[in-house]
Amino acid sequence: MKKYIDSGKKDTRSGFGAGLTELGKTHPNVVALCADLTGSLKMDDFKANHPERFFQVGIAEANMMGIAAGLTIGGKIPFTGTFANFSTGRVYDQIRQSIAYSHKNVKICASHAGLTLGEDGATHQILEDIGLMKMLPGMTVINTCDYNQTKAATIAIADHHGPVYLRFGRPKVANFTPENQSFEIGKAVQLQDGNDVTIIATGHLVWEALQAAETLNEQGISADVINIHTIKPLDAQAILKSVKKTGCVVTAEEHNYLGGLGESVARVLAQNNPTPQEIVATQDTFGESGTPEQLMEKYGLNATAITKAALKVMTRK
Amino acid sequence: MPDMQHLNDLVIQVRRDILRQVHKVNSGHPGGSLGCTEFFVALFQELMERKEGFNMDGKGEDIFFLSNGHISPVFYSVLARSGYFPVEELNTFRLLNSRLQGHPTTHEGLPGIRIASGSLGQGISVAIGAAHSKKLNNDSHHVYTLCGDGELQEGQNWEAIMYAAGNKVDNLIVTVDYNGQQIDGSTDNVLPLGNLKGKFEAFGWDVMEIEQGNNMEAIMNGMKTAKSKTGKGKPVCVLLHTVMGNGVDFMMHTHDWHGKAPNDEQLEIALSQNPVTLGDY
DSSP states (O other): OOOOOOOSOEEHHHHHHHHHHHHHHHOTTEEEEESSOTTTTTOHHHHHHOGGGEEEOOSOHHHHHHHHHHHTTTTOEEEEEEEHHHHTGGGHHHIIIIIIITTOOOEEEEESOSGGGOTTOTTTOOSSHHHHHHTSTTOEEEEOOSHHHHHHHHHHHHTSOSOEEEEOOSSEEOOOSOTTOOOOTTOOEEEEOOSSEEEEEOTTHHHHHHHHHHHHHHTTOOEEEEEOOEEESOOHHHHHHHHHHHSOEEEEEEEESSSSHHHHHHHHHHHHOOOOEEEEEEOSOOOOSSOHHHHHHHTTOSHHHHHHHHHHHHHTO | OOOHHHHHHHHHHHHHHHHHHHHHHTOSOHHHHHHTHHHHHHIIIIISOOOSSOOTTOTTSOEEEESSGGGHHHHHHHHHHTTSSOGGGGGGTTOTTOSSOSSOOTTTTOTTOOSOOOSSSOHHHHHHHHHHHHHHTTOOOOEEEEEESGGGGSHHHHHHHHHHHHTTOTTEEEEEEEOOEETTEEHHHHSOOOOHHHHHHHTTOEEEEESOTTOHHHHHHHHHHHHHTTTSSSOEEEEEEOOTTTTSGGGTTSSTTSSOOOOHHHHHHHHHTSOOSSOOO
């Protein structure tokens, strides 16, 4: 079993900020827009280094999406930054028409996704954004798992032509993927090789999946663990290859079970190789105030929940 | 000096194109299209500095965004008659597999279109972005956009209007098709716009009015004045007073023809009021 070491807890949003700082140096056409959340999105460095390429739009996200779409005309690569809730649901029609349907090269970068936003509560904890964004034709949807991966993804999407939704979060979490890794959009990352059960996780749940795999290993169960950072386009090949070995699968995500990663995986399996699946996700509910740990415990989004789901799905083979 | 006879001939021909497009498919929006015909002809034939052919980035030329995408019939006709695509293609308006979708889109690759529009209120924001892009590229050309007056009921416009003034987007000219009509009736009855000039001014814009928005000379002079106001730290707004349905007597001064096509008999009457000039497609 491979050993993954947490090099020190860091927030994924800081990975985004670091990636953007890099892009500022390497990509003169990258511009950034923010809706009054520059500090929260860790865009301060980019703003300080490139004031002429940074656009503070104020608390006006709809306008931000439109301006971003317009900036692409003339060859700019705009990165928008605000919370996930205000990056998606609040501006869905602007994204749909001015960005997705118009196929504009806009990178919608969304922090504070999911329950781990914590104490601010349900008004800010979007659990529907993956579904909203993956339904848009031509939209690439990425949900990264730690600081290093978020930084790598931020840099990678600048060279991908087309609209991208990049989802990350607020809390400090384990940083365990390699520094300066290459990031391939649409390519799953195999984290553990196992034969008894497949665990496919995205975002903050990837680390939890690794912890669950260790617990299962202690019980003599070997889990195949896959980090799906790109939910669309989904790496169907990696999923099918894994379930061929294991015959059952658990998906794990910080998102509603409706519209999320679990459903995307279920579709691939139903069409190609029907396989028992358990979905670790929120159960069609809004969130609430609390610490990230309390919320992930209450809503069943941690290693314990993944372990339980793995044991259950193995009985359904 | 512009050839006024040619421009006026083109206006009449574009009216015919609008009427024939919507009649053929028994759908589309003739009212607003007819009201803005003179504006589109002036803009594309005389006012904008355009390059040959079409390049999405529009570097080194003036560019235009249509925010109220439902007046696609006039946009398509003027684009075709300005050389962006063959005029015969107007025959495909709103048909299956056409590049001339009900509302304009980049999706089918129609030359001349830089953004999809139809869901209202988004054009000014997009134009601001393109205007920023021009400045970053040291491109001194202008960005034009047209939006409807009723469309200003959408809140996103006011985000954009506040932003453009606050950020001195002064290479942008927004024209409002000020015809006072929308689907459910007059703007005064549906949701009054109030003192529109005062509102734009209060937001920090340089605002001017073209009282005779269906008069070619008035449009040309007014828009040239508008252009002269750019580059001075303020975005420029033109309130273009138009008559919905202009050029077809029974379509004028009413919202009835906002989104309704004429029947065979009505088409014949409408076309007889606008006899062929440059030739039908």
